[in-house]
Amino acid sequence: RLGANTQLTRRGKCKNIYAAAGDLPRPAAPLSVRRWVNIEQQAQYKFLLQLDGHSCSWRLQFLLATNSAVIKQSSYYWEYWYSLLQPYQHFWPFWEKSPYDILPILENVTQPSMERTMRRIGARGSALAHRYLNPHARQCYWRALLELYSNRLQQPPSLAAWPRAQPVATAPREGWHGPKSARGRPRIDWEGLHGKLRAWRRSDRESLRRVVLRVEAELAEAQLSGERLQSDVELRSPDIRASQQ
Structure with missing residues (x-):
């Protein structure tokens, strides 16, 4: 049952992370299989599991925003905003040694004494996602990145060289929320800025300049x-x- 490369320690515990389930110190609890559910339905659960795909998983930002506690696979895949994430503050890490790490972790985080801790982790993760991963915050990141990149070009880019260039269409709502969802409203009340838009844009440009x-x-x-x-x-x-x- 063990792979050819499996090594056993003196205590008889398996060191190979691909060991068979029978080599675990305790049998895994049977887990039911559910059909695919959307993000808003996943928010009904206390804990959500975040796993990598072929690269970093795009859905982590959505899981964090649900207010559920995210249990995240340790990974070297990285998105630009991952530096904001702190383990045990915004998520609970697992798979640092083996995928079977999830078993004792689930046993731990589901204890009644951990209820408040996991609620706080979910709340902090949600607050981070809504503050730094909303469309306007992402736009600020891309603007700063493109300006830093343009500073390294021998010839600064100009729209005059691209007469057919078209402005990017802005989405009428935010993220994955439905058109009737109150959470899908734009973060910036552009109509409310009427008469103050020039001052707001000046402040926005100054903020971007300081970052660059x-x-x-x-x-x-x-x-x-x-x-x-x-x-x-x-x-x-x-x-x-x-x-x-």
Whole structure:
């Protein structure tokens, strides 16, 4: 039943993360199989499991926003906003050694004494998603990223060179919420800004300018010190970790 590469410790516990279910210290509780349900229906559950696919899972942002406690697979796949996430604050990690880590974790987090802790984790994860992952916040990120990128071009981009360029159409609602959902309303009340829009845009541009200057200063400091910048994805890559050992 064990794979050819399986090694056993002196205590007889399996070290291979792909060991058979019979090698677990306790039998897994039978779990029922459900048909696919949408995100709003998943919000009815206390705990939601986040697993990687072929890369980082796009649905993590939606799971966090449900106010349920997210149990997230440890992974070196990385999205730009993952640096905001703190384990045991916004989610509960598992699969740090083996996929079977989920069994003792479920036994732990479902204890009555953990009820308040898991509710707080769900609330903090939801607050983070709604504050930093709404369409306007994402737009701020992309604007800063594109401006930083354009600063490195020999010839700054200009729409004059692209006479057929069209402005991107804005979505009338936000995220995955239905058109009749109150949570699907735009985050910014553009009609309420009537008469104040010019001042708002000036403040918005100034905020973006400060972000770009701060990042440029950090990049310049790293270059002067000779530090090699690596992305979080690179630092978590098994190939990178193996080469550093």
